Amino acid sequence: MISIWLRGLITRRPGALIATVAGVTIAVALLASLGSFLASAQASMTVRAASGVAVDWQVQVAADAKIAAVQSTVKSAPGVTAALPVGFAQTSGLSATTQGTTQNTGSGVVLGIPSNYAATFPGQIRFLTGARDGVLIAQQTASNLHVAPGDVVAIRLTGTKPVTVTVAGVVDLPQANSLFQTVGAPVSAQPTAPPDNVLLVPESVFAKISAAVTPVHPELVSHQLHVARSHALPSDPAVSYVSVTEAAHNLEAKLAGAGRIGDNLGASLDAARGDSSYATVLFLFLGLPGAVLAGILTVAVANSGADRRRREQALLRTRGASPRLVARLATAEALLVGVIGGAIGLGLSAIVGAVVFGSASFGASPLSAILWPVGAFIAGLAIAVLAVVLPAVRDFRSIIVSDARAQISRRRKPLWMTIYLDYLLLAVASIVLVITTQAGYSLVLAPEGVASIQVNYWAFFGPGLLWIGAGLLTWRLSNFALSRAPRALTRFVRPVTGNLAPIAAASMSRQRSLLSRAIVMFALALAFAGSTAIFNSTYQQQAEVDARLTNGADVTVTEPPGSAVPPSAASSIAGVAGVKSVEPLQHRYAYVGSDLQDLFGVRASSIAAATSLQDAYFQQGTAAQLMAKLAAQPDAILVSAETVKDFQLHSGETINLRLQNSVTKKLVAVPFRYVGVANEFPTAPKDSFFIANADYVAKMTGDASVGAFLVNTGGQSTDSVAASLKQKLGTTASVVPIGAARSSVGSSLTSVDLAGLTRVELAFALLLAAAAGGLVFALGLAERRRTFAIASVLGASRRQLRGLVLAEAAAIAVGGAIAGVLLGVVLSQMLVAVLTGVFDPPPTILTVPVGYLLVTAVIALAAIAGAALLSARESRRPAIETLRDI
Amino acid sequence: MSETAALFSAKAAGHTYGADDTAVVAVRDVTCSVMSGSRIALTGPSGSGKSTLLHMMAGLEQATRGSVSWDALGGHPAGRPDQVGVIFQGISLIPSLDAVQNVALPLVIDGMPYEEAQERARDAIGRLGLDALAAKLPDELSGGQSQRIAVARVLAAGPKLILADEPTGQLDRAAGIHVIDVLIETADQLDAALVVSTHDRTIAARFASRWTMHDGALTSMTASNEDPIDRTTE
């Protein structure tokens, strides 16, 4: 019975079946593609977070513990692949005599490292010049002491004789912050700044220093074990974080006080898991509506065959079929549709993955490579059941056959319209929006060091209710326009229908529920395409701004601390081909109270030319306004919001900072006038800092030296400009093009191939818009065929028939486009507002990808027009036969 | 147009649906003519080709064999509601238009301004005493009411030839008689020829000429003695 029924379906209703399968295909392919993408993004975040860590764990050995014993315990812990002892000794200062002058430095740290340290932890030491073993000196210390490989350095030690060593090489310590962390410090503690002077010595040298210092000042010598762990981690950063943290706790427990663990790997995963939740959130916000839309389209298409289905069911009933049989037949049909659509959808997503991401599974790990497709497949089956089984069973129960004519409305208003559900939903959506965009609200809460991540799922109600509310409102408005404005409607359709306009208008008015549904669907598809496109391009633009914020400018030349490069050096940089403009940027440290903060001295009138200053970086004024304030007032200063709060500052008040005088090396109090708030600034750290006038700082400290040069290349050929600058400036300054920042700094979310995601989403959005445009015409096909057959035998010409369909097409296109554009704009604004946390910094304006939107609009309209003309041709041919059918 | 010119005439005309092995010969070798003012009842068993022949008369179906002509109508009548009006076997009203709009539709299609067509439609509906139905939608009409509106649609256009394909097929006796009354009245008002296909002998008996079809062929064409207008030829 079932196979006969299915065979009948395939032979008699191939069109409807294909359309339903297509709907399921789109939904499954979209879900599977986005899901696999999400999984692979998370996996890459984990890999990235793990590989960015030079030393996974730093185990601080307790003063009274035996290093060897701790080392063997650590080594035996699961997952540990290496554990090397590192000695830390405080020096009261270093000195060196070169070319007849003696340089002294302040205090510093001497590290004792085993010979295989660099090979075991390749990320820790960057070799600049000289040998790779022996005594290595940090670049900054080398420049402070004016030493090079081969020079002798004296290590002054408190309470004992200095030890002299010969420098073998100059190195950079890229992860100095975690290397010199205070292991076991509470999470809330301020990170300690790495020491200014660092010397790396072989174990034998360190043993000598330790032997000399320990007896007199044991507190100045300490030992750590640096641990490398296996990076075979679960692909989800949150899961990885938990497993690594637990392993650390286990080991600490086993060490029983003999060691505390500085969990660098955990900290890095901690940061990544926040980004990972954002990726999930993005998927939900941007992917789900598309899948739901595909589902709705599928249901609508399946429903377009309702007339025929009811007739078939009437036949079944007269043959005595039970509701159970009807349900079984419908389930068989749904399974057929779901399985075929699901299979094609998965195939499609594999192709999409291969084309866009270069691997069929989007680079996802084996488990997620299976989970997502399976989930998508099940979703496809669910859609098929919703589309096929539910209406069949419902129809069979409600035996009122006259319902079949429900398309022509003289019906009562639907319930949602009478209770104003649309307005209600929109009101709630705006309330949610207001709440979720309030200051202090955060969509994803991943408190540092806490295992659980909180996602405020409430925020989803904003866009979710907006989708539904706007859809219903569109329905209400188009219903209203179609029923209450016959004259306007007549005028609207006259260009295509000629003197048939009043008839066409009357007919459309009576078919308004059908047309409204089509308008809503088209509008939603357009809104999906539009909001996705706008959100993604805004995101990309902000990622670029973020890269510029982190790097400072297209190319940034950073002078080593302590070097005294004057601002005039800018002119030699400006001479390099490709450089448009150069801005010197002072970098100092200033004490405010007991707090040490970065201070940046700028040339307020021209800084904006070399880098992008977003209004979002500042408070109490736009970027331009605050720079103008600085330019107008020499002692003006911008401070962080936190400092304003801590010191209860009011605009115009004086704030005294203590800065080092270059001559006396003493701290001097310098008065500044607080004029505004800067929360972000190119090259500035994420925490508090000051922005002041460079000239004023130079005058008050007797020092005009520059910390960095911001080089504007107009965004062009940053790499080649950086290369020529490197050649010109040698190894003293570090030259970083923006591309490096794009890939190495910034959140791991930015580093994920969002461009690929965007392409996938936009392709699907386009497909949906076109499908909605085309498929809405399948909706009233049965009704329309009858109307056309009658009009045709009554003498209507081909042109007149075409006019009738085109009138409907125009109404759907225009109504859908207006509603779709409006909803698209509002939605993208809402998405950006609710997802602010994804953006760093938050955008001031939306970026509208005009080209893509135009292409989408054209394709969607072409789909409508094509479907309309096709349906006009279809309906014309068998007029008399159609009429006999009725 | 000479007085003897036929509204419709067929010479050895036939119609075959489909081709080759699926071909169905619906009408075969029919020679006949319909003169102005005729009252013809077309009878025959189901599937004998009545509808097909009527559609050929209306120009909606081509003669695949032989020839047909509409001399008195000045050529092929398709799209000319003022020449031939058809009442179809099934329901033939557009569901999204009310009765008046349905009646006005052929006129508007023919190029008449909507307001004028509406006027004519109301007038036709009034003449058939159907004013109460004017604002109703097809779904709100009974089968008989629908067919009477279809008759009004023909009346409004004022054709010279009215073709009705089993207009009473789905109606009960009383309703059927009423529809036939309205049809004859309309034909009288317009001074038009009327061809009605029917299975009902008592209805057929009310017509001056009675043609019978069998298996696609016109097997008999009888005329009541008292009917002077019958001019059927072999």
Ligand SMILES: Nc1ncnc2c1ncn2[C@@H]1O[C@H](COP(=O)(O)OP(=O)(O)OP(=O)(O)O)[C@@H](O)[C@H]1O
């Ligand atoms: N579109 C078509 N395609 C193929 N065959 C057709 C088509 N329309 C009618 N026929 C066949 O042509 C023959 C004549 O059909 P027609 O409808 O003219 O008969 P009828 O006398 O009007 O029958 P009824 O009294 O049932 O209305 C029948 O055998 C029918 O099956």
Ligand SMILES: [Mg+2]
């Ligand atoms: Mg028939």
